[in-house]
Structure formats: structure tokens, C-alpha cells
Amino acid sequence: MASSGNSCNKSFCSDYFLVKPEEAGWVDILRLLFWSDVGRRKFVESPAAAQPRREPLSRRWLVFVSVVAMKLLHAIAGPLSGFGSAVEFWLNLLSLNGGFFTLILNFFRGKVVQPDRASASFVSFIGNMDKRLDLEKSRLFGHGEGDKAYFAYLSIMAAKLSYENHNFIRTTVNDVWNMKLIGSYDFWNDYQQKSTTQAFIFHDNLGTVVVAFRGTETFNSDDWSTDVDISWYEVPGLGRIHAGFMKALGLQRNHGWPRRQAAAKPETAYYAVRDLLKDLLQKNDKARLVVTGHSLGGALAALFPAVLALHEEAAVLERLEGVYTYGQPRVGDGAFGEFMEGVMTTYGFRHYRFVYSFDLVPRLPYDDSLMMFKHFGTCVYYNSFYQGKVVAEEPNKNYFSIFWLIPKFLNACWELIRSFTFPLYTGNFEYTESGLIRILRAAGLLVAGLPAHCPPDYVNSISLGSSDVFNSMVSQEAMKSQ
Structure with missing residues (x-):
């Protein structure tokens, strides 16, 4: 370890x-x-x-x-990584060769296409759940500055893309989205002494700079260890914050959060992204900033403006349009939440925390007696019918609540059935689900809330959900600013 x-x-x-x-x-x-x-x-x-x-x-x-x-x-780090590599290789082998039967035919013809993990055609395990890459035109055109539906849709697509390799990200942003990739990066974790944090930065055609932090890789023990670490630090003025997320973002082993990172060390996420953004925003005085992430990436996105505020980086915070996170775990305690609410009020941005159905991750960690970790910002909750609403807290805030066992099981049954009837449910074959996500939905019968954490349902929620939820987001933001 x-x-x-x-x-x-x-x-x-x-x-x-x-x-x-x-x-x-x-x-x-x-x-x-x-x-x-x-x-x-x-x-x-x-x-x-x-x-x-x-x-x-x-x-x-x-x-x-x-x-x-x-x-x-x-204990299982090596076998888990090896198993994940084998699964991803097999999924890509099938995809590149047109399916199982075509793969057999190509084998006898000596024309099997071999996957290359660094290529723009190699898709991650997360990406194989949902291979949609094209941005829906209805979500991109006719939207002005500050459009919450546009930012929410672009953010979840960026958060989903963050799981892919550098070449895949570059090709998708530049050639498929027709936007401009600024960079895709592997950042150093000073505590784990290796590069375990990933993010990419691009700007859209409206002049918005987007920072997307990668979430937990399915077969990466380091990522999962960061997630389940119950450790915390209490930083004066900020409150108690999840130690694993702080370390992943760029906490320095012997210095904490100095204003500048030691020059002799490899770049960590916070310092590298902050300095790059300061340069980009200085060159374009009209550019706005959006920060996003799914799962662990959402936690890093939520923590990023907190450290900016700690360092009084007003030049960046004043350009921040919003933080959009999906399936984000809790980051800090009540004092941290109060600190962040003050920061958002001061600099005029909001943190929108999207939670789908019974997703287990936003409900962890939870301590009913002490409430050591709490959420903050605006919660946008979608049920399994993709009906959204803005709420103070998602239902069933404690994943281990016995009261919700039966509803969660029944919901898992419904989502499994719907997975096979999606074209009928939506009237659109573009929403046909992959075999991989169907397997995960079946697993949801045993571990409720597991498939709900995957990106496809977050994409579907924003694509298929009513626009009324975004009107509510605008109304809440107006109320907060008064």
C-alpha cells in the first residue's frame, strides 16, 4: 500500500x-x-x-x-487491476471487430483488430456502459450565457468523458464536439506518491472554460481507497474536510495548502489547474468558468473552489459560473458547508449537486449521531422516471436506512425491466442500453443504488427530464443573490 x-x-x-x-x-x-x-x-x-x-x-x-x-x-489491488484490464480489453476487442461472431470470423481470416489502450478508439469500462459522444443539438443551440440546462448537459458529458484516455478525450473534444481541448492531465498525489488524479480542460464555443475532474475508476484500488477513507482534517476557517479528497486534489504532505506548490515536486491538481485558469482567464476577460465531475471527480470539483477561497483567488472565483457535480459523495462537515455557502454568496456562483434516484455514493459517508459529513449547495434530485426537482436534501439521505430497503429493491426491478424496453419508453432508439449496463442493473437487485451511480442515468435525467427543474435552479439562484 x-x-x-x-x-x-x-x-x-x-x-x-x-x-x-x-x-x-x-x-x-x-x-x-x-x-x-x-x-x-x-x-x-x-x-x-x-x-x-x-x-x-x-x-x-x-x-x-x-x-x-x-x-x-x-490486498486485491493487483488482481483487481488485472481483471479490469482484461475486461476492458475484451470489450474493446468485441467492439473493434464488430461483435463476437465477426471476431471469430476475423480470427480465421487473420484480420483481428487489436485494441490499443492509448488510442482514440479505446473505450474505458465506464465508457462502454454508454457510448454516446455526440452532443444533442437541442442542448447546444439557442442558449445564452447563464443557461443552466446547457451547462448541466455539457458538464455531465464532460464528466463522463473524463474517464477516457488522453487521445480519446482530444479526439472527442476537438473533432466530435468541435470545441477546443486545452489539455488532458495526470496529476501527482503527494501522499500516495504517484499520479492518481486526472482532469481535462477545454473551452466551448460560447467562451466558457470547463474543468472536468475524473471520478473513481472501476478497477482502481487507489481511487476506491480515497473514497472509503474516513479520515478528516479540520482546517481553521474551513471546517472538517474529507482527508482522501484533499490529498487527491493536491494537499502537500509537509506543508498543507501553501499558496504555491514546492517547485521540486510534480504538479498536483489544484495548483496546476489554478495557475492554468488564471492565465486563461487573464487572456480572455469575457470567459466564464465551469467546474464539474462525477463521483470522486464531483468531490474534487466541490473542494476546488474552497481552496481557491482559502487562498483568496478572487480573479478565478469571480469568473466561476457554477460547479456541477453528479453522484458526488459528501466532502465536509456543517462548518465547511457554511463556509462554502458564504463563498458562493460573495462571488455569485452556485454549486449544483445532481443526485439520481437511489444512487448510493451521495449518501455516504453518513453518521446519524454526529453528522460528521454533510452536503451543501443546491441539490437537483431526479427520480427513476427522470422527473427532477430542486430540494434541500435528497430523499433517503442515509443509504443504510432499513425503511428504504423495499422501495430500493422495487425500484431496481423497474430499472432492469426498463433497460430492455427503453426505445418504447423514450420513443427513441438512441437511448437503447448496452449489455454492460443491463448486467449492472441486474446487480442492483443485490446492491441497490449501484447502477444508479453510473453516468448513463445522469445523462438521461438531463436529456429526458423536464426543463422546469432548470427554471427552478435559476429562481433559487436569484433568491440567493438577494
């Missing part, structure tokens, strides 16, 4: 709670469930160790699940 870097300088924060799964023994982990002095566990680092941090069972259970999950992810 890559070093967590928890032994580094923590003078940038006033409090912290860090778990170190690489130092956790199974007996010590089990003790979490029976002893409340969590701070005394050797795999937990906290300034309250001298005066043991006593936690209720609900909180200890979250720590237990987090540590066990990270240890298991470390």
Missing part, C-alpha cells in the same frame, strides 16, 4: 482524525466494535490520543468499515 503520509507535518490543521490501515492488525480492528477509546488504537492518529477520543458505536462502525475496506482493497 502506498504510504498514507499520516506521519507528516500537520501544522496546517487545528484537529485531525486519521486512519492508517497499513498499521492495523485484525485483532485491533475488531476492538473498535467493543471499546470506545478510538484514539488509542495504533492505526488511528489523533491529537486526542492522550485524552482518548471516545466515539459512539455508530461512528466506530464507520471507522471499522473504512479500515477493513482499505485493507481489502490493498
